[in-house]
Amino acid sequence: MSEGARPLLGRLESIEVEGLAALREAEDEEALEAARVRFLGRSGALTEALGEIGGLPAADRPDAGRKGNEVKGLLEKAHEARAAELRREARAREASQRDLTLPGRRPFRGGTHPVTRVIDEICDIFGELGFTRVRGPEVETEWYNFTALNIPLDHPAADVHDTFYLDEGVVLRTHTSPVQARVMQAHEPPVRVVVPGLCYRRDAFDASHAPAFEQIEGLAVDEGVDFIEFRSAIDHFVRRFFGPEVKTRLRPDFFPFTEPSAQVEVSCTICGGAGCSTCKGTGWIEIMGAGMVDPAVFEAVGYDPERYTGYAFGMGPARIAILRHRIPDIRLLYEGDVRFLRQLAGPEGG
């Protein structure tokens, strides 16, 4: 070994001895951190000594470098080992302080999402009127999503700005109505179905819109189904869902697949009809679109429009959940934040 490296090698050796002692004997995390800073820190003793290796004559550098790395490895290992020991000791202390006689905290095991609960309730209420729950595909052809429902492809609803196109003539359904056409093609009347499911539109994701949202539709077709039956079915639903004191009114509207069409409004469940911010001072809240099925729809699916009549309705379960729970922002229903959802969750699942 050359003479030039001797003083630095000596220093590295004392750093090794002192450093190992300080790290191994540190009494707590604070002392351990102080020892780490003193030897391994940016201006610690070892770091400084290593910095001096570059100033040695070239022939002395390899020996000093080897020794430096060896000391660094030893100190780092000692630090790691002592840190693990201190963590174990802390855990053991904590465990010995635990009060095992305290009653346990029950973990939240999950429950039914507020929108799912609304859907289930709506299906159950229409079930009392003889409606069956059915489902259909979320990927649809333009024919089922628009044409069969009397919506021409140049209608604003069919516009590419509103619709997710997957391929030429293939879309993510923009409403659950195509399932009506599928059910009518597959079954002769009488038909009474409720159709819940996800729909997709190229809407902004904001306080009142989501690009993927639940919808639920209903369809009744038979001989002699008239406006009176339609009206009483809607009344039955509103009283059962919102309460016997809630009133219903229909306001004329336009939908391509119903004629006449109506907006169904209920007396405001917040203010009872006196006027508040939820009902924008009108005392009424719109909950669904509905109407008598347009004969053109029957023709498209092969029903005899002279023989059969029917009604259809559609609503947004998220909107209804929002009204029921006074939720200020629809996005809360999609974020999956358990702190929010557990407040509204239905019966817990197992």
Ligand SMILES: [Zn+2]
């Ligand atoms: Zn109100």
